[in-house]
Amino acid sequence: MVVQALCFYLFSAVAIASAVMVISSRNPVHSVLFLILAFFNAAGLFVLMGAEFLGMILVVVYLGAVTVLFLFVVMMLNINVAEMRQGFLQYLPIGATVGLILLVELFMVLGGWAISPEAAQVAQVPTPPPEQVSNTAALGNVLYTKYVYLFQASGIVLLVAMIGAIVLTLRTRTGVRRQNLREQSFRTRDESVEVKKVQSGSGV
């Protein structure tokens, strides 16, 4: 129990600290690196809760793919940090006030919250007991049966995202030399090599 509590506080403290660093560090590359750290600790929290599938997905998808792509983009763009920070101090007081008020209000609302027993009863797909089914299998059991509508619909959302990325960024350039494998392998010696007899001393 003590180890669990220690791990929880470690993961959450590092997650919060690195989240703060994401928005406050001067170098955008450092921001992305801190974002990776924050995600990693969030994954740790998931594992601690027994949701190992979500934890691993977070590592594979967010760390492995999304943030690394982010890192590439940040490195390729020439971001002027000083320019982006202009007005940061100017808006800080009012932004911080609004944020604080919201935080306090949410604490007041959620402070006394506990999962109500009725809530557990009405849960649409009750969690199977963990000693019988691992949570990866449990997710698999409902994902393609009960939630097939949502699963397919999310697939379409991703398709639209892909079309959108292509529409907004793909440019067909003219005059680009492309490799044409078919043409390459079917050409004969006669088409491409020309033998010239050169008289010695006169040049081509």
Added chain:
Amino acid sequence: MTYDLATIAPELFLLVSAMALLMLGAFRQGNPTGLVLSLATVATVITFVLVWLQPTARELAFGGLFVRDGFGNFMKGLILVGSSVSLIMAWRFIERENMSRFEFPVLMLFATVGMMMMVSANDLISLYIGLELQSLSLYVIAAFRRDTLRSTESGLKYFVLGALSSGMLLYGSSLVYGFAGTTNFNTLAEILQQAAQAGEAPSIGLIVGVVFVMAGLAFKVGGVPFHMWTPDVYEGAPTPVTAFFASAPKIAAMALFARVLMGPFAELVAQWQQVVVAISLLSMVLGALAAISQTNIKRLMAYSSIGHVGYALIGLAAGTEAGVRGLAVYMAIYLFMNLGTFAVILCMRQKDRMVENIDDLRGLSRTHPLMALAMGIFMFSMAGIPPLAGFFSKLYVFLAAIEAQLYTLAVVGVLSSVVGAFYYLRIVKLMYFDEPAESFDQPFGREMSLIMGAAGAITLLFFVFPSPIVSGAEAAAASLLAAAG
């Protein structure tokens, strides 16, 4: 399972045709845009027929994630009219304005599928996925003219603010789930009903969640104070896209708003009513006042749409069957007026360029009398002058407000529509009493005249044959409330 597929047949058809058209566009030689665009229009028309043929009895599909009922069918019909007319209006435009790529109609179809899923959502998760499908497609088509600064700016603004609103919606949904233990609308309604019968006050956390969900939805309908994106996006997006934005997504978001509040959260009416009243009041007043100083007609239409959202929300604020009927009638009439007005705006071209200033309409009655007549009808109707359709749509919502004893809303609504009449009538004045400016390019194309004529006829003759729209709206409202009760 087979029955489930029959229940979602219209959505399924539209989705499959969108994907088929995507393949057609990608693999056909030459420029397939014209073909894909016309086939997309045909697909929306067929889907409209399929929706028409759907029974109106309430039926759940996919374990309660999806619902088909009279309300949904009515709203889907309106959405499909909006999409197909916007597609028709885009025919010539995208060729002319150098945005002739086949992805445009395909994305419009995907957005339409998203809207239909939103309208039929019976669960917070399916609500969110439908909303995201719609929004993501709309972000892309707002930025479709990627080489112009204004179009990309509008797409980016829409994306950033839309993502923020989705975040709020999701946060609210997670609170609702945490406090009620379910995301299903039917179960939520049952739980809240039982709690009310037992005399328990609803937990504050649940109410906070509902308020967050409402803030997210208010972003999507563009109600004050969540309206900031509307004028910039409307102005920057290509005009047929603006016409689409102002019609179909507004109707879908409004229908979703009504379904969420009147369905699962019907018991919390005392709590959400205040919020809807506030959004409605602010939208009406801001829509009327801010439009006065506009010179660009697309910005003017943006503020006008904010105002109209305010009026339509009066019906929702009433929280009664008459109120929902008013909302449905309002959205139907708004759709036709709006599509007609945008058809006129799309014809505003001088020397092969689009012009967007209100002053360019000067003296239109002499250069293009029929077009001026149509525009005049739409403007009078939007101002709410009897016996045009816009008057009746306002009448229904005001009556519902008075029945529900929301006198402030009705009074402010009448006052702000008087203020709003100023800028609508100014356009009529410019067209009929000012010296002609440069004439617009001819010809507009037969489909434009047809859209203007049809929308004008519906707006003008609504009071003679009100029954198709009114009885449809009545049945829709009844089916929505029957589910809640």
